Amino acid sequence: MTAIIEADHLTIRFGQVTAVNDVSLTVEKGEIFGFLGPNGSGKTTLIKALCGLLAPSEGTGRILGMDIRKDAAEIRRHVGYMSQKFGLYEDLTVAENIAFYAGVYGLDAKRAAERTHEVQKLTGIAPYMKRRAGQLSGGWKQRLALACSIIHSPEVVFLDEPTAGIDPVARRALWDLLFQLSGQGVTFFVTTHYMDEAERCGRVGYIYLSKLIAIGTVAELQRLPEANPAGTTRVEIETANAAAMLDRVRGMEGVREATIFGRSIHALAETDRLGELRAELPQARIEAIEPSLEDVFVTLTYQIMEAAR
Amino acid sequence: MKALFPTLFRGLVPVCRKEFLHIVRDPGTLVFALALPILQLFLFGFAVDTNIRQVATVVLDQSQTQESRRLLESFAGSDVFALRSYVTSPDAMYEAIRSGKARVGIRIPYDYARRLQDGTGATVLVLVDGSDSTVAAQAISTSTGVALQQSLLRVLPDGTMPVEVRPSVLYNPATRSANFFVPGLVAILLQVMTILLIALSLVRERERGTLEQLEMTPVAPLGLMVGKMIPYGVLAFGELCAILAVMRVVFLVPVHGNVLLLLALSLPFLLTVLGLGLMISTKAKTQAEAFQLSMGTILPSVFLSGYIFLIENMPLPFQWISHLIPATYYIRILRGIVLRGAGMADLWREAVILTVMGCAAILLAARMFVKSRQ
Numbered sequence: 001m002t003a004i005i006e007a008d009h010l011t012i013r014f015g016q017v018t019a020v021n022d023v024s025l026t027v028e029k030g031e032i033f034g035f036l037g038p039n040g041s042g043k044t045t046l047i048k049a050l051c052g053l054l055a056p057s058e059g060t061g062r063i064l065g066m067d068i069r070k071d072a073a074e075i076r077r078h079v080g081y082m083s084q085k086f087g088l089y090e091d092l093t094v095a096e097n098i099a100f101y102a103g104v105y106g107l108d109a110k111r112a113a114e115r116t117h118e119v120q121k122l123t124g125i126a127p128y129m130k131r132r133a134g135q136l137s138g139g140w141k142q143r144l145a146l147a148c149s150i151i152h153s154p155e156v157v158f159l160d161e162p163t164a165g166i167d168p169v170a171r172r173a174l175w176d177l178l179f180q181l182s183g184q185g186v187t188f189f190v191t192t193h194y195m196d197e198a199e200r201c202g203r204v205g206y207i208y209l210s211k212l213i214a215i216g217t218v219a220e221l222q223r224l225p226e227a228n229p230a231g232t233t234r235v236e237i238e239t240a241n242a243a244a245m246l247d248r249v250r251g252m253e254g255v256r257e258a259t260i261f262g263r264s265i266h267a268l269a270e271t272d273r274l275g276e277l278r279a280e281l282p283q284a285r286i287e288a289i290e291p292s293l294e295d296v297f298v299t300l301t302y303q304i305m306e307a308a309r
Numbered sequence: 310m311k312a313l314f315p316t317l318f319r320g321l322v323p324v325c326r327k328e329f330l331h332i333v334r335d336p337g338t339l340v341f342a343l344a345l346p347i348l349q350l351f352l353f354g355f356a357v358d359t360n361i362r363q364v365a366t367v368v369l370d371q372s373q374t375q376e377s378r379r380l381l382e383s384f385a386g387s388d389v390f391a392l393r394s395y396v397t398s399p400d401a402m403y404e405a406i407r408s409g410k411a412r413v414g415i416r417i418p419y420d421y422a423r424r425l426q427d428g429t430g431a432t433v434l435v436l437v438d439g440s441d442s443t444v445a446a447q448a449i450s451t452s453t454g455v456a457l458q459q460s461l462l463r464v465l466p467d468g469t470m471p472v473e474v475r476p477s478v479l480y481n482p483a484t485r486s487a488n489f490f491v492p493g494l495v496a497i498l499l500q501v502m503t504i505l506l507i508a509l510s511l512v513r514e515r516e517r518g519t520l521e522q523l524e525m526t527p528v529a530p531l532g533l534m535v536g537k538m539i540p541y542g543v544l545a546f547g548e549l550c551a552i553l554a555v556m557r558v559v560f561l562v563p564v565h566g567n568v569l570l571l572l573a574l575s576l577p578f579l580l581t582v583l584g585l586g587l588m589i590s591t592k593a594k595t596q597a598e599a600f601q602l603s604m605g606t607i608l609p610s611v612f613l614s615g616y617i618f619l620i621e622n623m624p625l626p627f628q629w630i631s632h633l634i635p636a637t638y639y640i641r642i643l644r645g646i647v648l649r650g651a652g653m654a655d656l657w658r659e660a661v662i663l664t665v666m667g668c669a670a671i672l673l674a675a676r677m678f679v680k681s682r683q
Contacts, residue, residue, distance in 0.1 A: 051525055053682065073316075076527045087522025089327065091334040096327070103323025104526045149522075158525075 002029045004156055004187040005050060009059035012042075012049050019045040021210040022059070027203075029155075032178060032188040034201030036297065042210045043191045047158045050189075051079055064155055077105065080157035084164045086145035090134030094125060094144055097133050098151060105152035112151075119147040122177065139170030146177060150186075157181075159190045163197065175200055195294045206297050213300050218293055226303060227296040232256065233274060234291050237265040239284035252280060257299065266295060320528030324536025328510065332540055342506055343548055346498035347555055354491050354560050361447040363391040367411035369402045370395065374422035380433065380459055384415060389451040402436065412438040413448050425463070480565070480648045487560045492643040493616040495552050496578070496636045500610055503545040503579060504586040505603045510537055511590035512599040524682060530675040538583045538671070545579050546572075556647075565650030571643070574656060577663035578639040584670025585635070591677040610636040638663050 005027035012020040020042040027033040037043050048054045050061055052072025061068040063075045088097055098119065102112035120126040123143040128136060133144060142162065149157060159178075163171045175197070178188055190201065198204050198218070205215040214221055221227065228234065239245055242265050249258045249265055254273030258265055266289070269277055278286055291299070332339055366384070370377050384390045390413060396402050402414040414436035424431040435452045439445045465471070514520040523533065549572070556562050564571070585606065593599035611617060613627055614636040620628055631637050638659040645651030645659075653660075 053524055073527060073529075076525060079525070081522065081525035083518060083521055085518025085521065087519045089331070089519060090517075092327065092330055096330060100323050100327045101526070103326070104320050104523070104528050106319065106527065 003027070003062075004029050004031075004064055005033070005189060006062040007046070007050065007059070008061060010046070010049060010056050010061050011058040012045055012054055013057040018210050020049065020056075020207075023207070023212045024059075025205055025212060025215055027187055027189060029187055030182050030185050031202045032182050032190060032200070034198040034204040035189060035191045035207065036193070036198055036204060037191075037207035041207045043207060044160055046207070047081070047160055047189070047191070051076060051081060051158065077152065078155050080149040080152070080154035082145050082149040082157070082159050082162055084161040086141050088133040088141060088145055088148070091132060093130055093132055094136070095129040097144060097148055101148040101151045107152060115151050115153065119151055122180070123147045138166050139173065142166055142170060142174060143177075146174065150181070154186070156187045156189065159188060161191050161193065163192065163194065171197070195292065198293055204293070206300065208301055208304060213304065214296070221293065221296050222290050224296060224300075227291050227299045229256075229268075229299075231271055232268050233271045233288050234266065234268050234295065235274070235277075235286050236261070236289045237267060237277075237281065237284050237286050238263070239265070239281060245281070245284075249277075249281075252277065257295075257302065259298070261292075266292070268295075268299065317529055318532045318535060320526070320532035321536040324528065324533055325539045328537050328540040331510070332544065339544075342502055342544075343551070346502050346548060347551060349498055350491070350494060350552055350555055351559070353494055354487060354556075360486055361444055362388055364389055364413055364444055364448055365393045365411045366390040366413040366415060367402050367405040368392050368395045369397070369399060369414065369416040371419045372417045372421035376422040376425055377417045380417065380421075380455070381415070383455050383459060384452070387451050387455060389447060390415075406436060406438050412441070412444055413452075415452075480650075488562050488648060489644070490616075491556050491560050491562050492647045493614075493640045495549070495556060495643055496614070496639045497607065497610055497616060498552060499545060499549055499575075499579075500582045500636055501603070501607055502548060503541065503582045504589065504606060505600065506544065507537060507541045507583055507586035508590040508593065508599040508603050509596055510541065511587065512593050512596050515590075516595060530678050531671070534587050534671055534675050534678065537587070538580075541586075542579050542583055545583075546575070549575055549579075562647060564647050566646035566652065568646075570653060571646045574642045574646070574660050574663075575639070577660055577667050578635060578642070580667030581635040581663055581670055584667055584674050587674035588670060588677055591674060591681045609634055613637070614640055616640055635663060635666055 003026045005025070007023050007025050010020055010023045011018065023042075023046060025033075035043055035046075045054065049056050050063060050068060052063075052068045052075045055069060064078055066075050066078075068075065089100070092100065095116075098116055099112065102115060107115060120129070123146060125140065125143055125147055128140060128144075133141065136144060146162075163174060166174070171194075178190070182188055190197070192198060201218075203215065203217050204221060205212055206221075207213070214224060214226075216224075237245075237249065242260055242263055246258060246260055246265055249255055249267055254270040254276060256268045256270070258267040260266075267277075274286070278284075368381060370381065381392060385392050392415075393411060394405060396405060399416065402416060405411040406414050414434075416434040416436070418432065418434070421431045421433065433456065435448070437445045437448045511520070514523065553564075553568070553571070557564060586603070589599055589602045589606075593602055609630070613620075613623070613631040614634050615631065616636065620631045620637070623631065642656050642659050645656050
């Protein structure tokens with residue numbers, strides 16, 4: 001396996017503010033790496049640093065073996081980037097947008113024509129080539145943005161919240177495209193707020209308050225000791241009118257966290273007090289479960305918030 | 310060395326092409342941007358007239374003699390004074406000036422004719438409203454001239470003056486103020502339009518998020534800057550030709566020098582203001598902010614460039630500032646070529662300074678752009 005993206009104790013400060021604090025991670029070739037964290041936790045800053053746009057205050061990073069401090073210009077030729085704003089010129093047509101990015105990435109006429117054909121085939125945008133980008137629906141804008149960001153056949157693509165505000169069908173279509181490209185060896189670094197998207201990723205990192213607090217496959221994260229504190233059991237409580245019962249469950253001694261999942265309650269309870277829980281809710285069906293990815297992140301976040309207090 | 314140039318300006322051609330497309334796609338903005346300066350040229354060009362003529366004057370003639378009437382005739386004959394009203398009391402004269410009905414009051418006392426005969430020295434009171442300093446200065450100097458002439462005519466029996474000054478004004482013989490002000494106005498209007506258009510273009514990209522995308526591509530800062538400058542430079546050049554045509558045809562300002570030289574020497578000025586616009590766009594977060602900053606460049610360019618006030622008369626610190634203002638040099642070029650028929654030999658200094666300023670502005674803008682994303 002070859003490491004495509006490497007961050008080694010990366011720290012980025014803006015004056016007094018530390019936006020990224022001592023982050024280390026590696027992403028392998030062809031991997032889809034999911035990067036999660038609340039707004040303002042440092043996701044976009046890390047991406048900008050990895051693309052060589054921001055000089056790190058401490059630490060190093062490499063993209064395709066190139067140093068992000070020294071080879072920034074070269075890195076950008078091999079990296080694709082798509083932001084949630086899409087970066088499209090709405091008054092230009094689809095074809096003009098694609099041609100512009102082909103030009104900006106320095107493709108000659110022959111290569112540009114080839115690649116335009118290829119991204120058309122991949123994204124299915126061919127019928128809309130003469131339409132103004134501003135007249136496309138959200139899903140098509142997103143596909144056009146992807147087409148533009150991969151026009152130069154980059155080995156790595158950074159996607160910064162690519163599916164924010166897009167309907168589920170378009171989201172699914174985008175992920176299908178990503179899997180297709182990753183099958184061809186393209187490496188993806190995707191930030192998202194959606195847990196279901198995170199669960200599609202090969203590996204996931206979670207950043208909170210500028211620090212990377214968890215990284216691994218979804219299964220690894222679910223088994224993290226911090227997410228399953230000793231002496232506790234995560235249970236699903238199936239009961240009539242779960243929403244009404246939530247406050248009661250939260251108020252019980254021995255329940256550390258509780259939240260609604262559909263028509264049931266997921267709770268993190270102290271194992272030796274499970275009996276009390278069962279006694280309190282005689283009608284409910286209570287079963288031990290694996291934590292979901294969201295459970296893991298919420299538990300980790302609470303722990304940090306409590307430690308900070 | 311061979312690879313340095315393409316690297317420095319990487320992305321110039323696609324950015325330039327795209328920018329032309331933006332301009333073509335938005336004809337509304339284009340027409341507005343081109344028509345507005347011409348409209349303003351009409352407005353200001355017709356409104357600004359600094360030649361003082363026919364100043365409303367009130368007369369209190371207490372002498373009522375042949376002599377007093379002759380004096381008043383020579384006042385009226387100067388074309389500066391328009392003897393509008395005659396009053397019978399000093400109070401009425403003051404009131405006419407205070408109310409603004411008249412700007413000048415002439416009072417000829419009862420004993421005017423007698424003292425003139427006696428040779429004891431007749432006095433005439435000329436009251437001048439000082440609230441407009443240009444009018445006041447003109448009124449004072451003309452009335453002094455009238456008095457002097459009247460006195461000499463009495464002393465010299467045959468009516469010939471020993472010394473007669475015959476001023477002959479070169480280059481603008483009719484001293485039409487349009488000839489003086491319109492060429493300067495060309496510089497101001499061109500500057501405002503150009504700075505605004507290019508500054509808005511880059512800030513728009515920041516607002517819409519396309520700049521964030523562009524930064525992640527291999528486009529070099531200079532490629533982006535110069536790529537944007539070319540289309541807006543072409544636009545501004547077209548506007549310059551239109552403004553000059555209006556100046557010639559509508560305001561009848563004759564161009565004494567070489568028009569092609571004028572157009573050529575306009576390029577360094579355009580370079581400078583385009584660079585200035587780009588510098589503004591690296592500082593402004595929103596289009597509104599860019600608009601305000603662009604408007605902020607107008608006042609110094611109007612007041613410290615020699616457009617209205619003589620630079621030589623300014624306090625020293627302001628003179629230094631005026632040397633930093635691009636419009637100062639361009640106005641010299643414009644007036645030089647249009648009014649005096651100046652050639653390259655007279656204007657090369659201004660051309661060199663503007664070229665240096667322009668290159669510095671672009672490099673500085675590129676530097677500020679790189680810094681702004683840190």
